Amino acid sequence: MRQKDTVIEFDGVTKSFDLDRDKLLKKKLTNVFGGGRKERFVAIDNISFKVNEGESVGLWGDNGSGKSTILKLIGGLYRPDKGRVTVKGRVAPVLELGVGLHLDLSGGENIYFYSSILNISQNRVKQNYGKIVDFFGFGNFIDVAVKRYSSGMKARLAFSIAAFSDAQILVLDEILAVGDVDFRERALEMMRDMRGKKTIVFTTHNYTTMQQLCDRMINLRKGEIYNSSESLETGFLRNLDDGVEIRAETLSGSMEPVIMKGDILKIKKIPYCKLRVGDIVAFLFLNLDQVIVHRIVAKRETMNGQIKCYTKGDFSYENDPWYLTKEDYVGKVVVIEKGRKN
Amino acid sequence: MFFELVGGFIRRELRVRYAGSLLGQVWLVLYPLMFTLVTATIFSLAFKDLINEAPYFLYVLIGTMVWVYFSQGLMMATRSLVSNREIVANAKFEWSSIVVGGVMVKCFDFLINLVLFCLIFLLWGQKISPVWLGLLVLIVIQSAILIGLGLISATLNVYFRDTQSLIEICLQILYFLTPVVYPISIVPERYRWLVYLNPVTGLMDLYRNIIFGYPVNLTEVGFLILAGIVILLAGVVVYRKYRYEFSELI
Numbered sequence: 240m241r242q243k244d245t246v247i248e249f250d251g252v253t254k255s256f257d258l259d260r261d262k263l264l265k266k267k268l269t270n271v272f273g274g275g276r277k278e279r280f281v282a283i284d285n286i287s288f289k290v291n292e293g294e295s296v297g298l299w300g301d302n303g304s305g306k307s308t309i310l311k312l313i314g315g316l317y318r319p320d321k322g323r324v325t326v327k328g329r330v331a332p333v334l335e336l337g338v339g340l341h342l343d344l345s346g347g348e349n350i351y352f353y354s355s356i357l358n359i360s361q362n363r364v365k366q367n368y369g370k371i372v373d374f375f376g377f378g379n380f381i382d383v384a385v386k387r388y389s390s391g392m393k394a395r396l397a398f399s400i401a402a403f404s405d406a407q408i409l410v411l412d413e414i415l416a417v418g419d420v421d422f423r424e425r426a427l428e429m430m431r432d433m434r435g436k437k438t439i440v441f442t443t444h445n446y447t448t449m450q451q452l453c454d455r456m457i458n459l460r461k462g463e464i465y466n467s468s469e470s471l472e473t474g475f476l477r478n479l480d481d482g483v484e485i486r487a488e489t490l491s492g493s494m495e496p497v498i499m500k501g502d503i504l505k506i507k508k509i510p511y512c513k514l515r516v517g518d519i520v521a522f523l524f525l526n527l528d529q530v531i532v533h534r535i536v537a538k539r540e541t542m543n544g545q546i547k548c549y550t551k552g553d554f555s556y557e558n559d560p561w562y563l564t565k566e567d568y569v570g571k572v573v574v575i576e577k578g579r580k581n
Numbered sequence: 582m583f584f585e586l587v588g589g590f591i592r593r594e595l596r597v598r599y600a601g602s603l604l605g606q607v608w609l610v611l612y613p614l615m616f617t618l619v620t621a622t623i624f625s626l627a628f629k630d631l632i633n634e635a636p637y638f639l640y641v642l643i644g645t646m647v648w649v650y651f652s653q654g655l656m657m658a659t660r661s662l663v664s665n666r667e668i669v670a671n672a673k674f675e676w677s678s679i680v681v682g683g684v685m686v687k688c689f690d691f692l693i694n695l696v697l698f699c700l701i702f703l704l705w706g707q708k709i710s711p712v713w714l715g716l717l718v719l720i721v722i723q724s725a726i727l728i729g730l731g732l733i734s735a736t737l738n739v740y741f742r743d744t745q746s747l748i749e750i751c752l753q754i755l756y757f758l759t760p761v762v763y764p765i766s767i768v769p770e771r772y773r774w775l776v777y778l779n780p781v782t783g784l785m786d787l788y789r790n791i792i793f794g795y796p797v798n799l800t801e802v803g804f805l806i807l808a809g810i811v812i813l814l815a816g817v818v819v820y821r822k823y824r825y826e827f828s829e830l831i
Contacts, residue, residue, distance in 0.1 A: 256829070315673045316828035330673070338667045343597040355589040356672045360582065 501578030590682025658731025
């Protein structure tokens with residue numbers, strides 16, 4: 240297979256926003272003459288990554304972690320404060336919740352209108368009109384004004400239009416958050432079909448969607464990339480919901496004799512702040528694509544208010560001390576099932 | 582692509598405009614007509630004798646139509662980017678197409694009004710001459726001026742929402758500085774430059790000269806073409822310089 244080209248490249252990109260978005264002339268003038276202090280919010284800070292042609296990349300992170308800012312930078316809507324954004328090829332953004340659909344126009348009219356603002360040529364729309372309506376799935380609603388649509392239907396329409404665009408890069412912001420199971424299935428199937436042919440960058444808060452759709456995940460935290468090289472499984476473990484339990488088999492013996500090699504552990508995600516000294520915890524360690532199980536021997540608060548746990552393996556109390564932070568924490572070991580070997 | 586976009590915005594606007602209204606497109610024609618009827622009745626008492634040959638009602642009607650296109654076109658263009666802020670914030674395309682589309686919608690209205698004007702003109706017992714083809718040139722010039730001014734004011738409006746209010750007031754004042762209801766001859770000689778500073782004055786003069794068969798000064802036409810090109814280019818330059826910040830600020 241030929242080497243895939245890089246189609247999206249972020250090189251040390253920083254983007255901040257003026258929090259004081261007051262557009263009144265008065266305010267601007269006082270700023271000019273009073274040397275007004277400007278408050279800025281750094282949405283993404285010195286971010287670098289590459290996306291290759293045909294790759295499907297998911298952006299993962301909390302609200303406000305910079306996902307949408309990255310999408311808008313890819314779409315050419317924002318200019319970076321620092322660094323460089325290079326995008327090769329045309330981008331079709333699927334706007335959140337069908338923003339850009341006109342409520343007084345019918346579904347069919349919107350197919351043409353929405354396409355034009357996504358830079359899809361009208362000829363292409365004409366060719367694909369039938370397919371778009373099919374995929375949308377509510378053929379009987381196509382002549383009805385969009386204001387009578389449910390929010391799910393609007394999102395379906397928007398997605399259907401963008402899915403048939405001729406852009407090489409598709410940018411999807413939370414588009415699968417609405418819509419029923421049936422539509423999600425079909426959209427996922429469609430996106431799986433596109434994998435390898437189109438470059439897709441998307442955001443979601445649903446881990447299953449993430450796992451099904453992306454080749455690679457970029458983990459964002461407060462505007463910085465946490466670990467873009469980590470595997471999906473690692474990302475999955477890092478982001479378990481509270482109360483979720485997973486089972487894992489032990490591969491090494493750093494916690495002997497409590498946990499032997501081959502034991503099955505039940506690991507439950509409990510809130511990080513509720514961990515106590517003496518608990519056995521599972522956590523990820525950078526560069527090691529594995530889960531480490533250690534016992535907490537001390538807990539301490541750092542200068543900036545974060546809680547750090549000092550952990551050690553039972554087997555060699557002198558060696559391998561590791562600090563556990565909230566970011567790497569996976570869960571607490573709640574049950575140890577003895578493996579067959581013992 | 583650009584024209585497809587413009588076409589899309591015009592179609593959307595026309596389609597949506599009278600959704601849910603009973604009289605639909607009739608409002609389009611009714612507005613300048615009623616406006617003219619009221620102003621003509623009031624002002625005819627004062628200016629009737631000063632307008633030599635042209636029937637006063639027709640004189641005011643064409644003036645009002647040109648003025649309505651100018652003022653509504655400029656207001657529409659000024660608001661266009663901000664009133665489509667969701668699209669501008671989320672999708673990158675040639676946003677100037679929204680501004681151009683806004684002006685073109687009003688141009689469409691103007692054309693319909695002109696057709697109506699022709700009918701009234703004929704009913705009045707006047708004759709239409711081939712010189713009227715010159716009106717097309719004037720429409721193009723006026724549209725170019727509007728697009729140029731509109732690009733500037735729409736850009737400003739993204740930064741300062743005060744722009745649209747300010748322009749509304751300016752248009753109010755400009756209305757009285759434009760010979761819409763009065764002939765230029767009633768303005769004292771030494772203040773006349775003030776009225777001529779306003780590009781709409783020259784434009785309106787030319788519309789009337791063509792329609793009522795007065796001699797047309799070609800230097801004046803040349804000057805207006807030049808003004809149209811300069812204003813249009815200025816608009817494009819301003820728009821292109823500042824568009825990079827639109828998504829962020831709008």
